[in-house]
Amino acid sequence: MKTKKEPELPKLCECLNELLALELSRGNRISHFNNQARWPHPDTHYVLLINDLSTEFKDLKFSQNISHQICRDPHYGWHDECECRVHHDLLCAGSTKPF
Incomplete structure (x- = not known):
């Protein structure tokens, strides 16, 4: 008998997970994620949100x-780029805006 496989969930450090939870509670959605991104650091986890961030960082x-x-580089495609200085995880959001 086959067991139902649980869907994989994004794994971000506690520093960025707080930001992710706030954004999701405000209606932002995950576009995609990679729990083994290994970029820009070997231990990086990555999440991309559909909309630009609306959270005030001072409140975190x-x-x-x-x-x-x-981020203004269309090669990457996102607008907001948040990297944890401690854990090296990456949370990005939105789409690159033209100059």
């Missing part, structure tokens, strides 16, 4: 651990 418990920048 782990804001000091998150590096946030706007």
Whole structure:
């Protein structure tokens, strides 16, 4: 008898998981994720959200651990790029905007 396989869930560090949970509670959705991205660091987990971020970073418990920048390189395709300085996980969101 086959057992039903549980769907894989994104695995982000606690620093970025707080941001992910807030974004999801505000209606943002996961486009895709990779729990074994291994980029930009060998231990990186990666999540891409459909919409740009709406969370104020100053309100996050782990804001000091998150590096946030706007990505203008259409090669990557996302707008917000958040990398955990401690765990090296990556949460990106939205789509690259034209200049």
